[in-house]
Amino acid sequence: MERIEVTYAVTVEASAIEAKAQAIAVEQSVEMPVGAIADRRILDEVVGQVRSIEPAGPGRFHVGIGLAASTVGTDPTQLLNMIFGNVSMQDDVELVDVVLPPALLGSFPGPAQGVAGLRHLVGAPERALTCAVLKPQGSSSAELADLCHRFALGGVDLVKDDHGLADQDAAPFAERVAACQAAVVRATAETGRPTRYAPSLVGTPRQLSRQVAMARDLGVEVVLVAPMLVGLPAFTDLVREDLRGMAVLGHPSFSGATRIDPPLLFGRLMRLYGTDAVIFPNHGGRFAWTREQCERLAEEARRPWAHLRPALPGPAGGMTLERVPELLDTYGTDTVLVLGGTLLATGDGLVEATRQVTRLVAEHAT
Amino acid sequence: MERIEVTYAVTVEASAIEAKAQAIAVEQSVEMPVGAIADRRILDEVVGQVRSIEPAGPGRFHVGIGLAASTVGTDPTQLLNMIFGNVSMQDDVELVDVVLPPALLGSFPGPAQGVAGLRHLVGAPERALTCAVLKPQGSSSAELADLCHRFALGGVDLVKDDHGLADQDAAPFAERVAACQAAVVRATAETGRPTRYAPSLVGTPRQLSRQVAMARDLGVEVVLVAPMLVGLPAFTDLVREDLRGMAVLGHPSFSGATRIDPPLLFGRLMRLYGTDAVIFPNHGGRFAWTREQCERLAEEARRPWAHLRPALPGPAGGMTLERVPELLDTYGTDTVLVLGGTLLATGDGLVEATRQVTRLVAEHAT
Numbered sequence: 001m002e003r004i005e006v007t008y009a010v011t012v013e014a015s016a017i018e019a020k021a022q023a024i025a026v027e028q029s030v031e032m033p034v035g036a037i038a039d040r041r042i043l044d045e046v047v048g049q050v051r052s053i054e055p056a057g058p059g060r061f062h063v064g065i066g067l068a069a070s071t072v073g074t075d076p077t078q079l080l081n082m083i084f085g086n087v088s089m090q091d092d093v094e095l096v097d098v099v100l101p102p103a104l105l106g107s108f109p110g111p112a113q114g115v116a117g118l119r120h121l122v123g124a125p126e127r128a129l130t131c132a133v134l135k136p137q138g139s140s141s142a143e144l145a146d147l148c149h150r151f152a153l154g155g156v157d158l159v160k161d162d163h164g165l166a167d168q169d170a171a172p173f174a175e176r177v178a179a180c181q182a183a184v185v186r187a188t189a190e191t192g193r194p195t196r197y198a199p200s201l202v203g204t205p206r207q208l209s210r211q212v213a214m215a216r217d218l219g220v221e222v223v224l225v226a227p228m229l230v231g232l233p234a235f236t237d238l239v240r241e242d243l244r245g246m247a248v249l250g251h252p253s254f255s256g257a258t259r260i261d262p263p264l265l266f267g268r269l270m271r272l273y274g275t276d277a278v279i280f281p282n283h284g285g286r287f288a289w290t291r292e293q294c295e296r297l298a299e300e301a302r303r304p305w306a307h308l309r310p311a312l313p314g315p316a317g318g319m320t321l322e323r324v325p326e327l328l329d330t331y332g333t334d335t336v337l338v339l340g341g342t343l344l345a346t347g348d349g350l351v352e353a354t355r356q357v358t359r360l361v362a363e364h365a366t
Numbered sequence: 367m368e369r370i371e372v373t374y375a376v377t378v379e380a381s382a383i384e385a386k387a388q389a390i391a392v393e394q395s396v397e398m399p400v401g402a403i404a405d406r407r408i409l410d411e412v413v414g415q416v417r418s419i420e421p422a423g424p425g426r427f428h429v430g431i432g433l434a435a436s437t438v439g440t441d442p443t444q445l446l447n448m449i450f451g452n453v454s455m456q457d458d459v460e461l462v463d464v465v466l467p468p469a470l471l472g473s474f475p476g477p478a479q480g481v482a483g484l485r486h487l488v489g490a491p492e493r494a495l496t497c498a499v500l501k502p503q504g505s506s507s508a509e510l511a512d513l514c515h516r517f518a519l520g521g522v523d524l525v526k527d528d529h530g531l532a533d534q535d536a537a538p539f540a541e542r543v544a545a546c547q548a549a550v551v552r553a554t555a556e557t558g559r560p561t562r563y564a565p566s567l568v569g570t571p572r573q574l575s576r577q578v579a580m581a582r583d584l585g586v587e588v589v590l591v592a593p594m595l596v597g598l599p600a601f602t603d604l605v606r607e608d609l610r611g612m613a614v615l616g617h618p619s620f621s622g623a624t625r626i627d628p629p630l631l632f633g634r635l636m637r638l639y640g641t642d643a644v645i646f647p648n649h650g651g652r653f654a655w656t657r658e659q660c661e662r663l664a665e666e667a668r669r670p671w672a673h674l675r676p677a678l679p680g681p682a683g684g685m686t687l688e689r690v691p692e693l694l695d696t697y698g699t700d701t702v703l704v705l706g707g708t709l710l711a712t713g714d715g716l717v718e719a720t721r722q723v724t725r726l727v728a729e730h731a732t
Contacts, residue, residue, distance in 0.1 A: 023652070029502075029530070030502035030503060031528060031530060031706070032707035033711045036707065037502055038713070042502055042505065046502065071504070071530065071532075071534060072532075073532070073533065075568065075573075077532070077568050077569050077596060080595060081592070081595055081619055082530070085595065085620050086618075086647075088620050088622035088623075089618060089622065089647060089653050090652075090653060091624050135396060135397060136396035136403055136408055136412065136413075138396070138405070138408040138434070138437070139408065163447065163452075164395070164437065164447065164448070166437075166438075166439070166441055166444040167444075168436060168437060168438075168444075169436060169439065170436065202441065202444050204443060204600065204602045205572075205603050206607070207441075226451070229443065230443060231600050232597065233596050233600055234570065234596075234597050237570040237572050252452070252455060253451035253452060254447065254450060255454060256454035256455065256625040259625065281452075287456060288457050341398035341402065344398050344402050346402075347404070
């Protein structure tokens with residue numbers, strides 16, 4: 001009887017934790033009064049089992065639940081349903097860990113490119129990677145392409161669309177992607193560095209398929225997708241079918257990640273579902289994540305895990321040029337630094353500011 | 367300049383609320399230092415605008431933000447990105463209201479069947495509807511079909527799969543749906559009441575399309591889908607393309623709804639995206655929602671709203687037979703009562719217990 005081992009952090013009084021743990025085990029499996037189940041096999045093999053209850057601070061416990069692997073099979077959507085379907089609505093429950101049995105884990109391809117594939121794509125075998133961001137939304141395709149060109153002249157590895165760029169009138173997808181891709185190709189001819197442009201894919205599954213086809217035809221090899229915004233099931237189809245051979249930068253939009261432990265959601269689940277580089281809000285920026293959470297996230301994204309390629313952590317959000325050395329010390333070289341507003345704020349100094357960053361990154365590696 | 371008017375509940379000290387409101391307006395629009403934007407048009411027409419800041423309890427405020435409608439167009443996925451993309455990751459921000467401008471609102475078809483369509487489908491023009499649930503997972507298709515038959519003999523309007531039923535070995539989708547659909551058809555021939563079976567759809571978009579095609583071929587006219595589990599973008603394709611003419615019961619799985627105000631998420635967003643009946647955890651059950659939240663949710667689901675058909679609220683979770691009269695008093699007749707474990711716990715008394723409920727519902731209407 002294979003089990004998926006799930007850990008929840010539960011906020012509850014000590015006197016109530018055993019009943020609560022049992023309630024979670026039932027909620028996330030048969031979801032009915034156990035006393036009303038007559039079938040011995042279902043009681044033994046299907047009902048969730050409380051494996052462990054451990055204190056995790058005042059009024060807080062880690063509860064280990066074993067869920068029958070047979071209730072998931074190899075269905076990526078059903079996995080979410082089983083590990084966090086109903087308890088996602090309980091304020092006092094947070095999802096903090098998942099251990100998959102080998103057959104289920106083996107059914108996930110994970111990142112198609114991973115750290116090595118991304119490094120190969122931008123011709124940077126060792127140092128940290130850099131990623132600039134095209135903003136603000138409302139700009140025309142020509143303006144964004146010009147920015148793209150200047151970032152590439154500054155030597156960044158990747159230029160990604162702001163996640164807010166979709167298929168809007170100001171810069172329609174087809175027009176914008178053609179213009180920006182042409183801009184990096186032109187810059188690459190000038191600099192000799194293979195800067196890559198990553199357009200933002202936003203839409204329903206059918207729209208996403210059309211966007212990928214368009215981007216692929218234009219020679220795009222990296223895309224930006226927010227897995228929780230498009231939904232992990234749609235993301236699964238996207239990476240396994242539409243995006244074959246391409247690399248994915250994962251954006252955290254719509255993740256509401258405070259209910260799933262960020263290192264688990266970004267470091268493990270996003271990687272499991274196939275993100276090559278996980279962009280996340282760095283500590284000390286606009287989001288309340290701690291340094292410890294961010295470091296754990298980065299470690300999870302890269303550490304050896306079955307057959308899954310490592311993913312590149314991408315700290316972002318409220319970055320400043322001054323913080324680049326600290327970031328490199330914290331995250332090391334298997335990292336992509338995502339720089340948006342801080343470079344854009346330099347206006348005409350953009351190429352030079354970008355060069356400063358890429359120089360710091362190059363020096364750090366040596 | 368059309369704007370989407372969004373309201374966030376923000377937990378912050380009074381001295382910091384103005385800066386925080388401005389930060390949200392920027393985060394959810396251009397996401398870069400406003401001072402670095404030279405283009406007057408973008409400053410005037412694209413950057414989010416703080417419309418109002420109002421106290422909402424100690425250390426809590428309602429912040430109204432106007433987001434440019436042009437940044438969304440009519441893209442359902444981009445709407446989520448703009449209204450709750452990045453701030454979903456900020457612990458102190460909760461999404462509580464959204465008002466869409468007419469063109470954007472008009473682009474959403476909403477529920478295809480709505481209250482009237484569901485009533486027509488089960489031949490119940492006035493009284494509350496009833497919905498029984500097939501559990502536990504791990505049962506065989508034959509066992510579930512037998513349950514289905516007995517519930518239908520008890521006179522329920524709808525029999526839905528537990529949301530935990532997917533395409534598992536114990537009861538594979540194709541086999542289960544064929545057996546359960548045949549069971550309700552047989553029962554309907556016996557009782558003369560048109561009980562409908564609603565299979566649970568779980569999978570990636572491509573799997574969902576295949577499941578709908580199979581179900582449709584078998585004569586299924588109602589399905590169960592968890593919009594947040596499959597993702598609202600995939601749900602959009604599903605209802606607008608695959609499910610044409612069918613009705614959708616929306617399950618709350620994976621909604622982590624505590625970060626989006628439940629009445630907004632279930633009463634408004636789920637309806638906007640096309641759920642005909644929104645199943646939600648009733649107060650006093652296993653989830654911490656208040657009676658006031660549940661009543662507001664039900665009101666939102668049914669109240670007149672542009673061209674959108676009303677959706678049927680479906681209180682569920684920890685229901686007991688004793689609570690049926692109270693539920694009918696609370697939610698009235700435009701409601702579907704969802705009964706799972708409480709009926710299943712009666713074992714051999716299931717048909718009779720089900721009849722008790724359907725009798726109470728019939729009597730309440732008169």
